[in-house]
Amino acid sequence: MRHDGSVAEGRGTGDDRLGRRIRDRRRSQGLTLVALAERAGLSQPFLSQLERGLAQPSMAxxxxxxxxxxxxxxALMAEAGTDADETRVSLVRAGTGTTVHHDGGSTRSLVEGRAGLLPLEFTVTNPEFDDYYSHAVAEVLYVLAGRIEVDLGGDGRHELGPADCLYYGGSVPHRFRLVGAGPARVLVVQPGGPPARTGPEN
Structure with missing residues (x-):
């Protein structure tokens, strides 16, 4: 089954830098548009638009x-922010950073380049859960503002408010949603290094 992000799903056009980074990685691995689209379960026309900054992907x-x-x-979002091979210092000011807009709100990278820590800022507006996600590395989730409910599958559900912090290990399925008036703002940090091996659980 093919899953497409779409222009309608985002609010505005795609991030040119993110599209270029996807294209550069694809070409460096000798993959055609068709091959990567098939591997990722996306349509080739959508992937072409994404690489040219004409479409916005969903997080899935x-x-x-x-x-x-x-x-x-x-890592993909962070690397889109710079052409540098290695990052010693990264400053991302308010309103900048590679950002993906989606039905559940938006996700912004808070570092640029290849860094040892990979922080993302989520603005959460969706009161409904999306798909579960899981990956090979652990995460720390810290609530900056608002309230969310985090569903960790068999490891339980937790309602979190400002200054609450939650850690979960690699491969733990997770998803979160807005609780009450929003939006909520959430900081999620992963270690850099090994790539994620699993993704949305559909």
Whole structure:
């Protein structure tokens, strides 16, 4: 089954830098548009639009692309922000950073380049759960504002508010949703390094 992010799903056009980074990784691995689209379960026309900055991916589509390219979503978003091979210092000011808009809100990378830590800021607006996600590395989730409910599958559900912090290990399925008035703002941090090996659980 093919899953497409779409222009309608995002709010505005895609991030040119993210599209270029996906294209560069694809070409460096000798993959055609058709081959990567098939590997990620996306349509070739959508992938072509994404690489040209004409479409915005859903987070599920971005996870599939990152996994198919041998990397993680946070790493792919961070690397889109710079051409540098290695990052010693990264400053991302308010309103900047590679950002993906989606039905559940938006996701912004808080670091640029290949870094040892990969923080993402989620603005959560959806009161409904999306698909579960899982990956090979652990995460720390910290609530900056608002309230969310985190579903860890067989490891339980937790309602979190400002300054609450939750850790879960690699391969633990997870998803979260807005609780009450929103939006909520959430910081999620992964270690850099090994790529994610699994993605959305459908």
């Amino acid at each position: 589509s971005l996870h599939r692309l990152a996994r198919s390219l041998g990397t993680s979503t946070p």
